Amino acid sequence: MVERIMPEPFRIKMVEPVRVPDGAQREKALEIGHCNMFGLRSEDIYIDLLTDSGTGAMSKQQWAALMRGDEAYAGADSFFALKNAVKDVLGFDYVIPTHQGRAAENVVFGTLAKKGDIIPFNMPFDTTRAHIFNVEAEPVDCVIDEAFEPEVQHPFKGNVDVAKLERAIAEYGRERIPLIMITVTNNSGGGQPVSLENLRAVSGVAKKHGIPLFLDAARMAENAWFIKMREESCRNMSLAAILRACMDTADAITCSAKKDPLVNIGGMICCRTEALYQALLPRVILFEGFATYGGLAGRDLEALAQGLREMTDEQYMAHRVAQVKYLGDLLEEGGVPFVKPTGGHAIFIDAAAFLPHIPQTAYPADVLSIEIYREGAIRGIGLGALAFAIEDEKTGKLILPKLELYRLAINRRTYTNSHMEYVAESIVNVYKRREKIRYGLKVEYAPPVKGLHHFLAHLKPYTL
Incomplete structure (x- = not known):
């Protein structure tokens, strides 16, 4: 017997008619x-x-935020609203807006990866793989074996198999690995989460070998919720605190803001060091726009800043x-x-x-x-x-x-x-x-x- 589900925690303010074609x-x-x-x-x-991706409904606060949009080409107030939200919610000092997640991937892989490089993952999604192929590098799956068994009940089927990761680093060599990336949640493997314990273990491996750790963080809040529900040590933590703890394991993230951050368009790269930030900026300006708008209107930056706070x-x-x-x-x-x-x-x-x-x-x-x-x-x-x-x-x-x-x-x-x-x-x-x-x-x-x-x-x- 299917359990009764809780009712929607919102009420409908506007409707969009749809039809059923015959x-x-x-x-x-x-x-x-x-x-x-x-x-x-x-x-x-x-x-x-x-x-x-980009198909959700924005809140009344987000619609109100659109009216605050500052459309200045450089140094817009709306960029600093986003920068503050990123710092408050995710803890990163540097943020680069992009028009969507695959644009962030283009900037990261186009800047940091080259022909012959290897990018270890749990599992990459389609556009992520395509961007890696585009620079003639190769992704390597290091996800746990349970990810490939649909009927197996495992709380964190998105986890990286740390032994597989170590073997990949040993086999291909540190010099061929510009970064490690973990997709949270693991979309290609069924939207399965990654545990905080696993993120910390992979972070330890990355630090040991001097390799930057990136998260593909489009569904980072959903991943944090599963950690709260399934990881015993995190049950008494707030969703916001768990999300921040997950972000603390990474040197940088790419993010399609069209998922958990609750906007219809937008993406971003967040990082900790000025050196990485400056290394990425030329490609942003070449393909997206100036550093403080990255292909987005000011109103979209405002909606994203609000959405980051609402997703927790x-x-x-x-x-x-x-x-x-x-x-x-x-x-x-x-x-x-x-x-x-x-x-x-x-x-x-x-x-x-x-x-x-x-x-x-x-x-x-x-x-x-x-x-x-x-x-x-x-x-x-x-x-x-x-x-x-x-x-x-x-x-x-x-x-x-x-x-x-x-x-x-x-x-x-x-x-x-x-x-x-x-x-x-x-x-x-x-x-x-x-x-x-x-x-x-x-x-x-x-x-x-x-x-x-x-x-x-x-x-x-x-x-x-």
Whole structure:
């Protein structure tokens, strides 16, 4: 029996009408969009769970903050509002605004990494990998083995395996590793958290070898909440205190502010030393804008400053994580296989277990995305072979990822609990007819850029 969920800790002040397109309209949308969820128009979607990036609702305080925006090119008051919020909430002395998270990745990897370098991770996400590939470096997964077992219950499946990390440093050599990065929460592995104990252990390894430790901190507040709930030594700490303790383990962070910091656009790099700050600034100015606006309007800087403070509200975060769990509980009741335990920002359905009769080379996660859209006009996204498979440069063989997942990313403060019930019912309906899904997908077009296939791919169904 699914437990009753707490009601939303907000009330609705403005509504955005949405419609449910009929079956014929959905089929036409799939045709026009080349069976790729990124190719669908928003008007063709009833519940859009493609991503939680920039899709949440801002608070009345954030909307009010927009009016304070100082649009000065250099030294705007709004930049200093952000700088103060970063110092108060995260503890970093230096902040570089960017227009979004991948821009921060472009600045960091474009400045610090070079051809032949190795970047150890727990697991990098898609754009992070693509930026590393773009400078002809390589990411190396050092996540714990439990991350690749969807049904295994482990409280911190995003943890770095410290022994794997040490082996990677020994194998590749300190001189080839410009930085270590940990993604919190671990999006590629099912939105799974990293423990504070593990962050401190990795920080110790990084310091021992003289390697800077970065966090990909887009979902840092959700990660801190899981630490509060699951790490015994942190149960009596506030969410804000745990978040600060996590930040204290790192030399710097990159952040898509479109996730936990609750804005529709924006990102940032935060760091401790002036030396790193100054090293990164030329690329910021070249690609983003001046150091004090980084591609954002002053009003966006103000909304971000406010969002950083709001993301540690414990009542909000309790509901946020509980709503995702509620969807997971409903799916589990219907027998749908997904990554356990429930992640912080999304449900990751195990597409390989959902559609075991479809080979991974036929992209079962993306087949599932089509069928769930057909069923309920719901948009999620496949995160399996289409997104993460890479060609071995020596053998030419396709290296498939260990996980074939379909993600339902829950927008912050946007959908109600009844929306989650509709989503669950639709997916359970697809699960009941799963044996009748007898087709795969082939790629008719994809951009010739390593790591970016799934964003722009044209897919065509074929009968198995």
